[in-house]
Amino acid sequence: MKVETLAQLQKLALEKKSVTCPEFHCFSGRIPAAFAINFQGTLLLQLFNEGMYVYKRKKEDTMAWVCDKCGDISHRPYTSVSDTPCDHCKDGTYKLPLENL
Numbered sequence: 001m002k003v004e005t006l007a008q009l010q011k012l013a014l015e016k017k018s019v020t021c022p023e024f025h026c027f028s029g030r031i032p033a034a035f036a037i038n039f040q041g042t043l044l045l046q047l048f049n050e051g052m053y054v055y056k057r058k059k060e061d062t063m064a065w066v067c068d069k070c071g072d073i074s075h076r077p078y079t080s081v082s083d084t085p086c087d088h089c090k091d092g093t094y095k096l097p098l099e100n101l
Helices: 006-014 041-050
Strands: 018-020 052-054 062-067 073-077 093-095
Touching: 006 018, 041 052
Parallel strands: none
Antiparallel strands: 018 052, 062 073, 062 093
């Protein structure tokens, strides 16, 4: 999503999001929106015109899922379905660590 106004940047800052400006080498990485909103107006205008975008992670967030039989740990997306068959022992199923307590 392209950021084009101060209102959009303020909303991103309140949501604790980050932005990126690929056209500018020094701003091509991840910049917290709460930091960027404090830039001088002339710089913000230039960044808006050249292209400021909401930063998206390249890798999906994962968490450790644990096999209920052998204890094998598999890093899978948060959205994975519980009771997925274990890749290691084939008898157990992966569960979230809290489900194993």
